[in-house]
Amino acid sequence: MDIQNSDYQSFFGEVKTKIREAQYKALKAVNKELIQLYWDLGKMIVERQMQFGWGKSIIENLSKDLQKEFPNENGFGRSNLEYMKRFYLEYQADTISQPMVGKIGWTHNVIIMQKCKTVEERRFYMIHAKKFGWTKNVLIHQIERKAFEMYLTNQTNFDQLLPENYAHQAHLAVKDNYSFDFLDLADEHSERELEEGFSRRNITKI
Structure with missing residues (x-):
């Protein structure tokens, strides 16, 4: 049998798509x-800080102990624990934003907390980061170019014109600098390709 014939290639394409879909679903779950x-x-x-009156030193102590206990994990540094505390404090009363934070990567959440001043601005970037699968660098670029402000004044067309296939950048967006190597995900579209997509279609790079 000639396994290079068109029927086999079509079958192989279906199998590859099925695998990618399963990997993407697994990554979203992770x-x-x-x-x-x-x-x-x-x-x-x-x-615990409220209950026992612990100061900032508890985060330093907790970070050291967690890194000893989980030496192969990258997320338990002091600064990241500080962000976890801020993350909870920022959104504990915001029931609208709470479902959104789990749909984008942790680094994206940190960037949005750092750079966005209002609740409305944060929600805007959460929605669009998920919709278009922005990597963290693209997210930073959009914030620095004031995409939210431009959106409010109808000065941008990226939402209407960005090609749908770039929505599949989402697996890049949630990978960030965390290791999900066990999922063996391939980056089929690079961030450079995403940037080039803006230029080719004359999309406003906000």
């Missing part, structure tokens, strides 16, 4: 669990 973990840790830190 990201959701990671965000939930960080939310829970932030909540626990806040509650």
